[in-house]
Amino acid sequence: MPALATGPGPDTGLYELLSVLPSQLQMYIKSTEDRSFLHTMFSSRGLHSLVKIHEELQHYKERCPAPVVDSAGALAEGVSEELQTKPLSADITELLKLLSKPHVKSLLSVHDTVAQKSYDPQLPPLPDDIDDDEDSVKIIRLVKNKEPLGATIKKDEKTGAITIARIMKGGAADRSGLIHVGDELKEVNGSSVEGKKPEDIIQILSQSEGAITFKVVPGPESEGPASEHKMYVKALFDYDPEEDKAIPCKEAGMNFRKGDVLWVMSQQDATWWQAKIEGGANPRAGLIPSKHFQERRLALRQTTSNTQPQKVSRKPSVLRRSFRLSKRGKKTNKSMYECKKSDQYDTADVPTYEEVAPYCRAHGAKHRLVVLVGPTGVGLNELKRKLLISDPQHFSVTIPHTSRAKRNQESDGVEYHFISKNLFETDLHNNKFVEYGEYKGNYYGTSLDSVRSVLTKNKVCLLDVQPHSLKHLRTAEFKPFVVFVKPPSIERLRETRRNAQTISGKGDRDSSRPLTDEDFQETITSAQQMEDQYGHLFDLVIVNDELARAFGELSQALKKVETEMHWVPVSWTQS
Structure with missing residues (x-):
């Protein structure tokens, strides 16, 4: 670029230099837009103010200002002592009060520190008894x-x-x-x-x-640790260092509860990680068992437990009762079936930590799948029905598949998707079902495609499944929010389910009977077993003590799922 035309001399201030720049640059600017941009920039009040501040600071620096005194604090104390010997007038009283204020004393102390340039810390003197032959200390x-x-x-x-x-x-x-x-x-x-x-x-x-x-x-010099991967994990178990005989220092241990999100700050020790609770006030990390170490000892405990004699239950397996709701929210069909999935896949897992990352649903993205889990009789269908009625345009349920023949009053794709037994078995072989069962020689099941169909319509899909099916749904595609609904005490069950009926199958006919204490106890026992075995997969636990209260809690939580940040498995956030 050619040199600029002769402008202001070297002693000219920066403010004056900038004022003549636009005219000096005119011959090199061809575009009207560029000229307009330069004019706007150079005429900006903010730029002018910054330049003026710069020039004032330069003048101040050139004057090399020095403090009048470097002990303003001592001077203020002397003034105060002198004034106290004088007759107390209103002005003297006010001045004494002002000089005694803590913030004024602090201001004078800072002034003296800057004036004396005494910025170095005060170190203790070296001990006099250090031997010449002693190692460097x-x-x-x-x-x-x-x-x-x-x-x-x-x-x-x-x-x-x-x-x-x-x-x-x-x-x-x-x-x-x-x-x-x-x-x-x-x-x-x-x-x-x-x-x-x-x-x-x-x-x-x-x-x-x-x-x-x-x-x-000093110990042997070593290279500084390489920067570690910043990792957050969700705790899948409770931990109290006071109860851990293996921890090297109980005082350094950190308590946490199942569901807490932990920031793992160091993994240098393969056995004991350093972590802190995310969002906690304590800045110091604490010791927690590493994932590998915790898995090893929990697996060992399970192995020891499995070698002990077990009681054999003679009670027949409980059939799961599932009701599908029509768009009107009425109970339209009933199916009872035994789940064919094996529990071996789940019992082999040892829950310790799950790496997580923050996630918030983007505007326009598909909704997260909402999965309801709970024992028979806890009220899953009632909660699902209330959600559907509250906003049928926002919530929806899947339409199940069956291999039985269509009845006269039924329509394909309304009550069920009716398919042949051969096609059903082919889809089973290809893992297209979340879960399925057989009742009176016919297959019934919930397909993955039926879940996708609801989510594609930009609706929240409500699904209730057996807990062992959760792991097949916990994928980046569905990002399920799992709600466990548990029963209240047996006393509350007697009170709130006094008129409830259960349906039992006898031969080809079904009959109903009132719920008994045995039914209530079975619900409570089943819920406890679910929570013990699968609780690490639950995002929310609701006690259905009173339906209206449980529904309000569930509704509020689902609103937050759509608008607020939640911690999810890290694999769900990776593209």
Whole structure:
């Protein structure tokens, strides 16, 4: 680009230079849009203000200002003492009150720090008793409040040396950057640690507050840890370090509950991870068992448990009763069938942690599948019916498939999708069904395509299934939100289900009878078994104590599913 025409001299201010730039650039700008852009930019009040501020700062810097005094705090104290010897007038009283205010004292203290340029920390003097032949040591002073130091120690059984075993992420030791894994601890607050047990030293540190001085021999230098993958996991079990005999330091352990989202901050130790509860107030990480370690010991417990003699139940298996609702919300059909799926796939899993990521449904994206799970008699169909009635344009249910013949009053695709037995079995072989069963020689089932059909219509698909079917639905395609509906106490069941009836099949006919205490107890027992075995797959648990209250809780939760962020398996968010 050609040199600009001769403009203002080198002493001209930046503000004046910018004011003549547009005219200097005119000959090089051909586009009207570019000229308009330059004119708007150079005439901007914000730019003019910034330039003026820049020039004022430059003038201030050139003057090299120096403080009149570097001890304004002491001067203020002297003034206060002098004024107190004078007769107290209104002005003197006001000035004394002003000079005694904490924020004024703090302001003067900051002024003195800047004036004296005393920015370096005050370090303790080196001890006088360091031997010339002693290994090079570090004298470290940390200021500690009631929070733990955030480091664990161990004793070398051969040498007796006390060394730093791990530094907890986010703790006081980690934030200081002065203590490292492998450092050998020699003294704490001037007292030798020789001959002491790690528990004794931990007790000293836990009771110490304020400044703590350590004398350590630096450990072997090692390369800093590579940056770790930022991982969040959902806890699938409860954990209390006080009950864990294997944890190396109970004080460093972290409590969590099933369903908590944990930020795993370090996986350097293959057995004990460092993590904190996401969104928690504590910045310090705590020790938790690693996924591999927890899986190994839980699998071992299950193996031990399975070798014990088991009671053999002589009670026949319970048939699942499923009702499909028409668009009018009326009970139109009844089917009873035994589920043919095997539970072996689920019992082989050992729930520990599931890696998760934040997810929020984008506008216009397909709705998440809503899956209702619960024992027979808990009220799944009543809740589903109320949702359908509340907004039939938003909620819908699947239309089941059957191999039985169509009756005169039925229409294909309304009550059922009627297909041949051979086609049904072919689809079963090709894993096209979420679950299925057989009743009186005919197949009944819910297909994956029927779920897709509802979601494609931009509706929320409501589906109730047996809990062992959940794992076949937990895919990135469906992103299911699983709601477990559990019963209240047996007393409340007697009170709220007093007039309820159950249908039992006898031969080719069905008959109804009132529910008994045995039915209620079976519902409660079944719910407990479901929660024990599959609870780690549930996103929400609702107690159906009162239908209206349970419906309100469910409705509110489903609104949040559509508008708020939720933690989901990380594979659901990866393209």
